Amino acid sequence: MNQMELDKYFQKSELIPAIAVDVNTKQVLMLAYMNKESLQKTLETGYTWYWSRSRQELWNKGATSGHLQKVVSIFADCDNDTLLVNVEQTGNACHTGSYSCFFKQIYGKPEV
Secondary structure, three states: OOHHHHHHHHOOOOOEEEEEEEOOOOOEEEEEEEOHHHHHHHHHHOEOEEEEOOOOEEEEOOOOOOOOEEEEEEEEOOOOOOEEEEEEEOOOOOOOOOOOOOOOOOOOOOOO
16 A cells, blocks of 8 residues: 555545454554554554654554564554554554553443
């Protein structure tokens, strides 16, 4: 995908939310942000690259921990302003050591 084709995903902002989902379990793993460069690197390498808003730099998910995300498919939402990234997750997705970043239930019945 060339830069012109990527531009449509960055009409509203330089960053686009990217929701990583385990392709096998369908569990939401994490939400991160991509810019054009990280999306391009993701498409080129087949592994997720994100933009760190706190460090202001690109990061390859799992490059230091070994908990890589191999991309299976990427979908854009109807407005082209959010990405759904289906991945094969190696190890845990969350920096806390949890499999998913979404483990703090704040409302509703506990899951069984």
